[in-house]
Amino acid sequence: MSSLIIGLDIGGTTTKIIGLEDNQAFGFVRVKASDPITSAYGGVGKFLDQTGNDLKNVSRIFATGVGASHLGDNMFGLPTQIVPEFDCVGLGGLYLTELDEAIVVSMGTGTSFVAARKGTVSHIIGSGVGGGTLVGLSKKILNIEDFETFNELASRGNLERIDLNIGDITSAVIPGLSADTTASNFGKLDELAEPQDFAAGIVNLVFQSVGTAAVLAARNYDMNDIIITGNLSRMALGKVVFDKFSQLYGVRFVIPDKSEFATALGACIFGLKSNQFKNQVEC
Numbered sequence: 001m002s003s004l005i006i007g008l009d010i011g012g013t014t015t016k017i018i019g020l021e022d023n024q025a026f027g028f029v030r031v032k033a034s035d036p037i038t039s040a041y042g043g044v045g046k047f048l049d050q051t052g053n054d055l056k057n058v059s060r061i062f063a064t065g066v067g068a069s070h071l072g073d074n075m076f077g078l079p080t081q082i083v084p085e086f087d088c089v090g091l092g093g094l095y096l097t098e099l100d101e102a103i104v105v106s107m108g109t110g111t112s113f114v115a116a117r118k119g120t121v122s123h124i125i126g127s128g129v130g131g132g133t134l135v136g137l138s139k140k141i142l143n144i145e146d147f148e149t150f151n152e153l154a155s156r157g158n159l160e161r162i163d164l165n166i167g168d169i170t171s172a173v174i175p176g177l178s179a180d181t182t183a184s185n186f187g188k189l190d191e192l193a194e195p196q197d198f199a200a201g202i203v204n205l206v207f208q209s210v211g212t213a214a215v216l217a218a219r220n221y222d223m224n225d226i227i228i229t230g231n232l233s234r235m236a237l238g239k240v241v242f243d244k245f246s247q248l249y250g251v252r253f254v255i256p257d258k259s260e261f262a263t264a265l266g267a268c269i270f271g272l273k274s275n276q277f278k279n280q281v282e283c
Contacts, residue, residue: 005060006047007267008040009088010067011108014231015039016261017047020268025095027051028261036067044075062271064088064263083270085263086123090116091273092266093227096256103217106263107131107230111210115221124217129209131232137202142195147231150199154237157200161190181248182208200237207232207241215249228255229262 004021013034019027029047033039040063048054061080063071068082093104094116101117103124109132113124138144144153164187167179185205190197214226232238233255242253256262 003059004053004057005062005268005271006044006058007088007264007271008043008061008063008065008068009261009264009267010036010040010063010065010071012036012067013039015043015065015067016264017043018261018264018268019047019051019053020265020272025258025261025265025268028258030260036070040067040071041075060271062267064267064270081271081274083267083274086112086114087121087270088263088266089229090114090121090266091269092262092264093229093256094118095265095269096229096258096262097225097227097254099225099227099254101223102225102227102254103214103221103223104227104229104262105210105214107210107228107232111213111230113213113217115217115223116227124221125213127210127213129206131230134202134206134232137205138199141198141202144199151235151237153196154199154203154235157194157196157198157203157237159197159200159204160188161193161197162186162188162201163204164188176248178248203235203237204241207235207238208245211242211245211253214253215245215251218251224251226251226253227259227262228253229259231260233259 007018009016014032017029018025027047031039031043031046033042055076058078061075061078062083064083064085074080089106090104104114104116106112107130109130111127111130115122138150144150163182164184166177166181166183218226246253
């Protein structure tokens with residue numbers, strides 16, 4: 001039997017696909033369509049085409065994400081299994097970073113937080129602040145819906161025109177807090193603020209909210225590493241926010257290569273750990 005398996009992370013309209021063979025991940029395909037089923041089937045087809053594989057090379061498909069519930073127990077005649085998303089988030093994050101334990105954060109439409117140790121993944125909490133927040137505010141305030149356009153605009157913004165910092169409200173030295181630490185997101189709103197400044201402010205609001213929850217989770221679970229995954233992990237300004245949090249709170253934020261594919265990869269890893277699947281492979 002072939003050792004190639006495919007992992008799918010199916011969202012509302014976007015599916016991320018990876019292949020795993022001999023413990024090596026490859027492919028990394030993203031497909032957007034009008035609905036989950038179309039993006040999932042189209043994604044598998046695109047993956048096979050881009051990697052030069054055929055359906056006969058695939059032994060099994062593992063799927064997770066909010067859109068996975070629309071699938072049956074086979075795709076293209078291949079055995080297909082729905083696997084739990086939170087486990088996939090944690091397992092994928094650890095695999096990409098080669099860490100033994102960490103808080104793994106998945107920044108999608110909303111944000112989920114899990115504590116992952118080798119062999120164990122525990123869901124901590126979820127937040128409604130995430131990509132949906134960013135897109136909604138961008139559409140309402142800036143009339144921009146395209147992610148790449150928004151990302152480029154935000155990278156040129158000046159937060160001094162949007163956020164109120166500690167240095168704006170006191171000249172006193174506060175132990176553990178620098179003068180440029182945010183005291184209030186959107187608490188200043190300078191009259192000279194331009195679209196790029198608003199975009200930067202939106203990013204700062206979302207990423208600081210996520211970062212704060214992640215730091216609290218890390219302290220509660222006595223961990224030092226925080227792995228950021230999901231679509232929003234690709235934002236350059238978001239990394240700047242997390243770098244500042246690392247300095248401020250003494251934790252380490254890690255954004256691995258291919259971070260947006262962590263959950264799809266975790267689906268494969270969870271499948272390999274499944275006793276049911278192991279038995280089938282051994283047969």
